[in-house]
Amino acid sequence: MPQTFAKNANIWARLILWGGLGGLIIYTTTSWAVFQSSWATGEDRVLEQPVPFSHEHHVAGVGLDCRYCHTTFETSRFAGLPPSETCLHCHAHLYPDAPYLAPVRDSFRTGEPVAWQRVNDLPDFVYFDHSAHVAAGVGCETCHGRVDRMPLMAQGAPLTMAWCVDCHEAPWAHLRPPDAVTEMGWTAPGGDAVAYGRRLAAERGIAPDTSCSTCHR
Numbered sequence: 001m002p003q004t005f006a007k008n009a010n011i012w013a014r015l016i017l018w019g020g021l022g023g024l025i026i027y028t029t030t031s032w033a034v035f036q037s038s039w040a041t042g043e044d045r046v047l048e049q050p051v052p053f054s055h056e057h058h059v060a061g062v063g064l065d066c067r068y069c070h071t072t073f074e075t076s077r078f079a080g081l082p083p084s085e086t087c088l089h090c091h092a093h094l095y096p097d098a099p100y101l102a103p104v105r106d107s108f109r110t111g112e113p114v115a116w117q118r119v120n121d122l123p124d125f126v127y128f129d130h131s132a133h134v135a136a137g138v139g140c141e142t143c144h145g146r147v148d149r150m151p152l153m154a155q156g157a158p159l160t161m162a163w164c165v166d167c168h169e170a171p172w173a174h175l176r177p178p179d180a181v182t183e184m185g186w187t188a189p190g191g192d193a194v195a196y197g198r199r200l201a202a203e204r205g206i207a208p209d210t211s212c213s214t215c216h217r
């Protein structure tokens with residue numbers, strides 16, 4: 001007999017081979033799923049903060065615009081965090097002795113910023129610029145989610161390279177007039193966001209780049 005293995009062994013070998021292949025496929029698809037999942041990207045993750053600051057209360061409740069606290073997104077790469085003085089515009093009078101605002105009062109007294117934990121954090125080899133996006137009419141909501149519904153800040157998007165590049169290839173559905181960038185729940189007039197965005201992009205010459213050096217420089 002030319003066969004090296006008995007018939008049974010042959011069946012076992014096939015089972016192991018196909019089982020192994022199946023297992024490999026399951027393994028790669030699950031690791032891809034995990035790699036893509038919010039658990040891996042950090043999307044929706046909430047970090048513990050030194051003060052339980054609520055965007056929901058201050059944006060939807062008190063009605064403050066993002067610009068009241070994030071003052072540099074129109075002019076620089078960074079949106080910036082507010083100094084404790086900004087909080088004390090109100091909290092010098094409102095809850096002036098609340099223990100949960102002690103880190104803000106201490107910070108004002110010592111000049112040391114409140115030690116907020118970074119929620120959105122790209123690796124250092126990625127170049128990002130707020131002012132370029134805001135000037136082009138990409139809303140805060142598109143990348144940070146419904147901040148006005150967040151009792152505690154959470155990462156609102158995957159922030160993966162594929163996520164950046166997908167929009168750079170076809171930004172149309174995500175463009176709005178630049179004066180509406182801080183608005184939450186904005187919708188395109190007429191209901192066709194793609195057609196509206198295409199028109200805005202044509203009028204204003206908006207064409208994001210997908211070359212590597214745009215984001216890695």
Ligand code: HEC
Binds near residue numbers: 053065082148
């Ligand atoms: C009253 C001040 C105030 C207003 C108004 C405000 N923010 Fe904030 N924002 C903060 C503070 C303080 C932090 C840091 C603490 C935290 O992460 O919750 C912060 C954090 C953030 C972060 C996360 C920063 C990081 O670590 O990655 C984003 C995104 C953000 N704000 C977006 C917005 C948007 C969008 C608006 C308008 C819809 C807005 N904020 C309005 C004070 C404010």
Ligand code: HEC
Binds near residue numbers: 051052069090100
């Ligand atoms: C324009 C006035 C104003 C400013 C500026 C302001 N707050 Fe408030 N804050 C309020 C009001 C009003 C409430 C009560 C909101 C409620 O209960 O709905 C509040 C509530 C709070 C609370 C209690 C928990 C909560 O959200 O109800 C914390 C903590 C707080 N603010 C932190 C901050 C910090 C930190 C800053 C600066 C980054 C800040 N606030 C800036 C008006 C302000």
Ligand code: HEC
Binds near residue numbers: 121122141
């Ligand atoms: C195209 C996506 C995009 C848009 C639009 C955008 N952000 Fe961001 N934002 C990011 C990313 C990505 C980071 C993290 C940057 C890093 O780690 O270098 C970030 C970081 C921040 C931070 C942390 C501090 C800082 O400056 O890095 C704040 C606050 C913030 N954004 C607020 C805003 C506000 C307010 C708006 C609207 C006016 C806005 N962002 C629009 C993607 C965006």
Ligand code: HEC
Binds near residue numbers: 142167
């Ligand atoms: C929702 C759409 C969208 C997302 C998401 C997005 N971008 Fe952009 N990006 C744009 C648009 C629109 C422009 C402006 C193009 C123009 O003005 O022609 C732009 C411009 C840029 C620029 C050029 C800035 C300059 O100096 O000219 C850089 C860098 C950039 N994006 C990096 C990133 C990175 C990194 C990410 C992911 C973390 C990202 N973008 C995510 C839409 C997006």
Ligand code: HEC
Binds near residue numbers: 161
């Ligand atoms: C629009 C922005 C953007 C462009 C264009 C872009 N990248 Fe990236 N790249 C990113 C971001 C954001 C990350 C970080 C992703 C993360 O942390 O999950 C990244 C990560 C990477 C990494 C690290 C490995 C990884 O996947 O996390 C490599 C390598 C890389 N990019 C190479 C490239 C090359 C090569 C090109 C051109 C073909 C390119 N990138 C174009 C935004 C961009």
